[in-house]
Amino acid sequence: MKFLILFAQAHEKFRIHELEALAEVEGLDVDLSGYSDDYPYLEVELASEHDAKRLVSRSFLIRSVYRVFGQGWSYDDVHAQTKGENFEFMGEKSFRFDFMCFQGSRTKDQQVDIINGFRYLNLAGPVRMKKPDVAFTLIEQFGLLEKEPKYIWFTSFVSDSDRHQIDVYNLKKRPFIGTTSFDAEMAFVTCNMAKIQKNDVVYDPFSGTGSFPVAAAYLEAIVFGSDIDIRSLKGYDKNFKFYNREKNLWGVSVMDFTHNALRKDLVFDAIVCDPPYGVREIIKVCGSKNPEKFAGKENVLIDNVPAHLRPEYIHPKRPYSLDLLLSDLLEFAAARLKVKGRLSFWMPLASDDPLSAPTHAKLRIVSSIPQAFNKWQRWLITYEKRPEGELGETKSVESKQAFRAKYFSGFKE
Amino acid sequence: MKFLTTNFVQCAVQSCARSSDAFPLKYSECQLVQKEIDFDPEFIAHMLQKLDWDALVEVAAELGNSSLPPQKPTIEDAQAAENEQLLRDLHSLLLETQIEQGVMTCKNCGHLYHIKNFIPNFLLPPHLA
Ligand SMILES: C[S@@+](CC[C@H](N)C(=O)[O-])C[C@H]1O[C@@H](n2cnc3c(N)ncnc32)[C@H](O)[C@@H]1O
Numbered sequence: 001m002k003f004l005i006l007f008a009q010a011h012e013k014f015r016i017h018e019l020e021a022l023a024e025v026e027g028l029d030v031d032l033s034g035y036s037d038d039y040p041y042l043e044v045e046l047a048s049e050h051d052a053k054r055l056v057s058r059s060f061l062i063r064s065v066y067r068v069f070g071q072g073w074s075y076d077d078v079h080a081q082t083k084g085e086n087f088e089f090m091g092e093k094s095f096r097f098d099f100m101c102f103q104g105s106r107t108k109d110q111q112v113d114i115i116n117g118f119r120y121l122n123l124a125g126p127v128r129m130k131k132p133d134v135a136f137t138l139i140e141q142f143g144l145l146e147k148e149p150k151y152i153w154f155t156s157f158v159s160d161s162d163r164h165q166i167d168v169y170n171l172k173k174r175p176f177i178g179t180t181s182f183d184a185e186m187a188f189v190t191c192n193m194a195k196i197q198k199n200d201v202v203y204d205p206f207s208g209t210g211s212f213p214v215a216a217a218y219l220e221a222i223v224f225g226s227d228i229d230i231r232s233l234k235g236y237d238k239n240f241k242f243y244n245r246e247k248n249l250w251g252v253s254v255m256d257f258t259h260n261a262l263r264k265d266l267v268f269d270a271i272v273c274d275p276p277y278g279v280r281e282i283i284k285v286c287g288s289k290n291p292e293k294f295a296g297k298e299n300v301l302i303d304n305v306p307a308h309l310r311p312e313y314i315h316p317k318r319p320y321s322l323d324l325l326l327s328d329l330l331e332f333a334a335a336r337l338k339v340k341g342r343l344s345f346w347m348p349l350a351s352d353d354p355l356s357a358p359t360h361a362k363l364r365i366v367s368s369i370p371q372a373f374n375k376w377q378r379w380l381i382t383y384e385k386r387p388e389g390e391l392g393e394t395k396s397v398e399s400k401q402a403f404r405a406k407y408f409s410g411f412k413e
Numbered sequence: 414m415k416f417l418t419t420n421f422v423q424c425a426v427q428s429c430a431r432s433s434d435a436f437p438l439k440y441s442e443c444q445l446v447q448k449e450i451d452f453d454p455e456f457i458a459h460m461l462q463k464l465d466w467d468a469l470v471e472v473a474a475e476l477g478n479s480s481l482p483p484q485k486p487t488i489e490d491a492q493a494a495e496n497e498q499l500l501r502d503l504h505s506l507l508l509e510t511q512i513e514q515g516v517m518t519c520k521n522c523g524h525l526y527h528i529k530n531f532i533p534n535f536l537l538p539p540h541l542a
Pocket of ligand 1: 178181212258283286
């Protein structure tokens with residue numbers, strides 16, 4: 001059967017990657033080679049409406065999917081093809097006709113004329129405007145300022161995606177957010193790139209206000225979050241309560257990622273995060289800038305208790321580099337992900353800087369996708385843990401320390 | 414911090430990484446609070462698979478609950494009536510029992526960590542980092 005996928009007209013560079021990941025998750029062998037960033041449409045062949053629904057219902061960058069009966073440059077083409085299709089499946093089913101006109105519109109009279117053109121379908125069931133069994137949909141693409149459509153598909157609606165959740169999870173509607181909170185749409189896309197599914201164990205080691213764990217918990221994953229800064233964790237569970245996902249949050253703690261306290265035999269299905277990159281929050285780890293100054297401090301007692309063991313003790317931090325942090329992240333992912341488990345994280349760059357994604361022999365790079373902003377861009381990089389014994393090449397990380405400097409100098413260089 | 418979390422955290426000190434004594438941590442001076450969470454038997458049955466049962470029994474006993482069976486129970490049908498009580502008990506212990514304050518001690522190196530306002534803190538002082 002032929003289906004038409006209708007994409008959201010946003011994040012064009014991400015759409016096909018999300019769809020590929022979803023096809024793999026669902027185990028659907030589907031040819032996506034007809035895709036182009038330039039069009040919001042993609043025609044695909046699938047075995048059933050059920051498969052089409054499985055393919056798109058978890059997407060955040062697709063709008064919906066339709067089954068195609070006829071298509072072409074004119075209604076003559078559409079009718080010629082439609083007449084060759086079998087409509088016995090309609091039986092007594094109720095139905096209605098919808099129009100979706102892109103860059104154009106139709107008057108009521110025109111719509112009635114077009115619908116009458118389909119009389120030969122001999123539909124026996126009743127017309128029902130509210131919740132019909134079948135919503136036939138005429139999808140018409142107009143050219144700019146043209147009266148007649150350039151292209152037409154005669155279809156029936158199969159399924160919407162999960163895109164409406166972006167509004168439900170809009171940051172503005174959450175009880176707890178902060179300056180580092182990540183927009184719901186791209187947090188969801190990140191989770192889909194990491195192939196997160198129900199009951200998966202997911203970790204965000206730089207979780208701040210929990211944007212990724214909240215998105216993963218929506219997908220019914222089991223989530224762990226940690227951050228070096230306690231302030232961002234204080235309202236953490238409020239969002240999980242708000243979205244009725246308290247049971248999915250299995251651990252949230254103050255932790256320096258480079259001194260990790262999650263038990264060593266805990267295997268993750270996915271790791272998703274937005275590491276600190278030194279602009280809104282500095283990169284730091286536990287330790288002191290000048291160790292000499294701290295020599296012997298572990299022996300300082302307050303009320304007979306070593307100062308560093310008291311509840312109010314403030315742990316000194318020292319600066320750390322993004323490069324080191326990212327190689328720690330890859331090392332951690334390589335050691336702790338299940339085979340085929342995925343790491344997806346974001347990396348910011350100045351607009352004109354080329355990406356050099358860090359590599360690890362045990363991790364295959366699945367995709368690197370840029371999202372452009374005014375003067376900078378951020379890349380979503382996704383890795384997959386290779387099967388045991390399969391090793392790829394490692395490339396040492398090149399310095400990206402310049403980002404912070406460039407950010408503050410307004411990207412003038 | 415949910416009681417459940419005790420099953421997933423260990424000492425953060427590097428030299429304890431390979432020690433079998435670094436997990437589970439020892440829990441003391443804990444203030445427990447019950448928070449109501451919706452019961453989902455399938456979810457709890459699935460959760461069982463991810464648990465280190467010995468550690469669970471040990472920590473539960475430290476916190477005054479010695480009613481857990483010594484072996485991990487096997488649940489084939491989460492909806493079956495005979496499993497309901499067990500799953501409800503686990504739900505109440507693992508998800509609803511939360512530690513507001515307390516101390517976690519590593520049985521290998523003796524370092525201690527605090528739980529404050531329901532959040533455990535695993536940051537290390539400079540001489541251990
Ligand atoms: C870009 S923010 C991520 C924000 C998060 N996605 C959210 O929803 O709020 C990076 C976070 O990394 C944290 N961080 C910095 N250094 C860290 C370290 N060594 N270990 C753990 N977290 C660290 C910062 O406190 C900050 O919250």
